[in-house]
Amino acid sequence: MTAPNPEPAGPAAALEGLRAEVEAALDRALPPEGAWPATIHRAVRYSLFAGGKRIRPVLVLAAAGAVGGSREEAMPLACAVEMIHTYSLVHDDLPAMDDDDLRRGKPTSHKVFGEAVAILAGDALLTRAFHLMAEVPAGWSDGRVRRRLAATAVLGEACGTGGLIGGQVVDLESEGRTIDGAALEGLHRAKTGALLGACVRGGAILGGAAEDDLARLARYADAIGLAFQVVDDVLDATESAERLGKTAGKDEAAGKSTYVSVHGLAGARRKAAELRGQALDAVAPLGERGALLAHLARLVVDRTS
Amino acid sequence: MTAPNPEPAGPAAALEGLRAEVEAALDRALPPEGAWPATIHRAVRYSLFAGGKRIRPVLVLAAAGAVGGSREEAMPLACAVEMIHTYSLVHDDLPAMDDDDLRRGKPTSHKVFGEAVAILAGDALLTRAFHLMAEVPAGWSDGRVRRRLAATAVLGEACGTGGLIGGQVVDLESEGRTIDGAALEGLHRAKTGALLGACVRGGAILGGAAEDDLARLARYADAIGLAFQVVDDVLDATESAERLGKTAGKDEAAGKSTYVSVHGLAGARRKAAELRGQALDAVAPLGERGALLAHLARLVVDRTS
Numbered sequence: 001m002t003a004p005n006p007e008p009a010g011p012a013a014a015l016e017g018l019r020a021e022v023e024a025a026l027d028r029a030l031p032p033e034g035a036w037p038a039t040i041h042r043a044v045r046y047s048l049f050a051g052g053k054r055i056r057p058v059l060v061l062a063a064a065g066a067v068g069g070s071r072e073e074a075m076p077l078a079c080a081v082e083m084i085h086t087y088s089l090v091h092d093d094l095p096a097m098d099d100d101d102l103r104r105g106k107p108t109s110h111k112v113f114g115e116a117v118a119i120l121a122g123d124a125l126l127t128r129a130f131h132l133m134a135e136v137p138a139g140w141s142d143g144r145v146r147r148r149l150a151a152t153a154v155l156g157e158a159c160g161t162g163g164l165i166g167g168q169v170v171d172l173e174s175e176g177r178t179i180d181g182a183a184l185e186g187l188h189r190a191k192t193g194a195l196l197g198a199c200v201r202g203g204a205i206l207g208g209a210a211e212d213d214l215a216r217l218a219r220y221a222d223a224i225g226l227a228f229q230v231v232d233d234v235l236d237a238t239e240s241a242e243r244l245g246k247t248a249g250k251d252e253a254a255g256k257s258t259y260v261s262v263h264g265l266a267g268a269r270r271k272a273a274e275l276r277g278q279a280l281d282a283v284a285p286l287g288e289r290g291a292l293l294a295h296l297a298r299l300v301v302d303r304t305s
Numbered sequence: 306m307t308a309p310n311p312e313p314a315g316p317a318a319a320l321e322g323l324r325a326e327v328e329a330a331l332d333r334a335l336p337p338e339g340a341w342p343a344t345i346h347r348a349v350r351y352s353l354f355a356g357g358k359r360i361r362p363v364l365v366l367a368a369a370g371a372v373g374g375s376r377e378e379a380m381p382l383a384c385a386v387e388m389i390h391t392y393s394l395v396h397d398d399l400p401a402m403d404d405d406d407l408r409r410g411k412p413t414s415h416k417v418f419g420e421a422v423a424i425l426a427g428d429a430l431l432t433r434a435f436h437l438m439a440e441v442p443a444g445w446s447d448g449r450v451r452r453r454l455a456a457t458a459v460l461g462e463a464c465g466t467g468g469l470i471g472g473q474v475v476d477l478e479s480e481g482r483t484i485d486g487a488a489l490e491g492l493h494r495a496k497t498g499a500l501l502g503a504c505v506r507g508g509a510i511l512g513g514a515a516e517d518d519l520a521r522l523a524r525y526a527d528a529i530g531l532a533f534q535v536v537d538d539v540l541d542a543t544e545s546a547e548r549l550g551k552t553a554g555k556d557e558a559a560g561k562s563t564y565v566s567v568h569g570l571a572g573a574r575r576k577a578a579e580l581r582g583q584a585l586d587a588v589a590p591l592g593e594r595g596a597l598l599a600h601l602a603r604l605v606v607d608r609t610s
Contacts, residue, residue: 039474040474041466094421097421123431127465128465131457131458132461134457145450145451149439152436157436160429160432161346169345
């Protein structure tokens with residue numbers, strides 16, 4: 001692990017530096033692979049270090065930074081959101097759910113470790129995420145402790161039955177049924193948007209954001225949360241499995257309604273571009289402080305995997 | 306729901322009053338059954354209100370009370386430990402794990418709602434448990450906020466790969482193999498003892514316990530945590546499914562090592578009685594304040610289901 005550049009030349013370099021910090025922090029946040037019982041730690045690390053793009057943790061750090069917060073203060077949430085994102089993938093890939101064999105170009109957890117360990121590895125990632133949020137150095141000020149608890153509440157809300165879990169339930173129930181544009185948007189605001197929103201809002205809370213910045217960042221989070229899913233649907237319809245690192249064309253095969261099936265490919269792309277514009281507008285008043293968030297909004301929409 | 310008696314006549318009456326308070330608090334802590342998406346809330350409530358004895362939440366409240374803490378302050382942890390206990394049962398019962406059709410005399414979650422929803426219901430209970438711990442009224446003092454975070458850290462540790470989840474992994478790996486007494490004790494200290502220990506220690510922390518009381522309660526927690534599992538093994542070997550409300554004789558059928566298979570039925574009963582004695586000794590210095598904890602230690606060992 002190379003030391004990150006403390007003064008990166010631009011948003012792309014800043015992004016790389018933050019990613020490296022996140023990798024190191026995730027590694028420190030978990031017991032070593034050989035810790036008792038070894039099976040579960042192998043399984044947890046297998047999925048957490050499977051080559052994820054770390055978009056969620058970087059969003060946390062970028063949001064905290066945009067309001068003048070420290071990376072040290074934001075890093076536990078950065079790690080927690082990546083653990084929660086990974087747990088949701090491990091459980092969603094299970095045979096009883098989406099039944100996927102491939103994730104980020106590698107066999108899914110249950111293909112490698114069996115279903116029982118995959119279920120427990122997801123449980124372990126979810127548990128460790130919240131445990132990490134509760135670990136606070138003894139010398140912390142009352143204000144920092146309160147901000148930590150507030151960010152944890154935002155995270156809990158986003159991952160619950162009104163967010164991540166609720167979205168997955170509705171997604172499963174929507175298979176083989178046609179749903180309209182409003183229902184589709186509701187589903188994805190819960191399944192994808194809620195956690196992305198918690199990254200931005202939680203990071204801003206930990207950074208000590210004032211009310212007006214919080215409102216700006218909430219608008220930004222809403223736009224990129226939805227954009228993320230629209231782009232996912234476009235990629236599922238247009239890209240190869242090799243490039244995606246997961247099974248392609250699954251949505252159509254499963255009879256799922258997507259932005260592409262509801263709005264057409266051109267309509268979905270237009271929607272993504274519109275949402276990118278909304279995200280950029282929201283953080284424009286932050287000026288240079290918001291440069292990394294603006295860069296991330298472009299990355300989310302222009303990515304090809 | 307009848308109002309609990311504020312001045313119960315003895316430990317048995319106090320216990321009933323606390324149980325009623327826990328039922329009401331659990332109900333308030335969850336979205337209503339019809340909330341979007343309805344399926345997941347039905348599944349969560351189905352398992353959480355399936356007739357559990359609420360031993361863990363009562364332990365939390367009893368430990369907080371034994372050191373002079375308030376029920377209001379301890380109730381979120383009381384609800385959280387019951388949610389986590391229930392999530393662990395829902396996931397352990399899955400076909401990929403212990404494959405159980407019956408729990409507390411009712412069909413298990415996956416038999417009623419299917420595997421996908423059962424997995425998500427477990428995830429939802431685990432998530433809500435930690436979310437609940439992070440919800441703190443705005444007017445709370447800094448001390449109360451810090452105690453809440455400290456109790457959450459104790460809970461996170463107990464539910465992680467060194468506790469509840471680690472124990473389940475080792476339990477699965479032990480099926481069909483003979484393990485010795487020390488390995489069996491290690492397994493159960495993780496799988497059952499860690500969460501019971503967190504109930505007592507977490508309740509004591511929320512109650513503002515002094516160091517000497519914390520140490521006493523930790524000894525009590527260790528003893529009843531292990532006693533709980535020893536008695537479970539005795540009951541599995543001796544009681545009918547009808548009385549247990551779950552499949553009986555499963556351990557032997559699965560080729561699992563238990564306290565009965567390792568120490569014999571008489572040896573296991575002797576071990577349970579010895580642990581009850583240790584628990585009672587640990588709380589004896591608390592006098593009347595520890596009466597409910599002493600009552601619970603007797604209940605855990607003398608129960609028949």
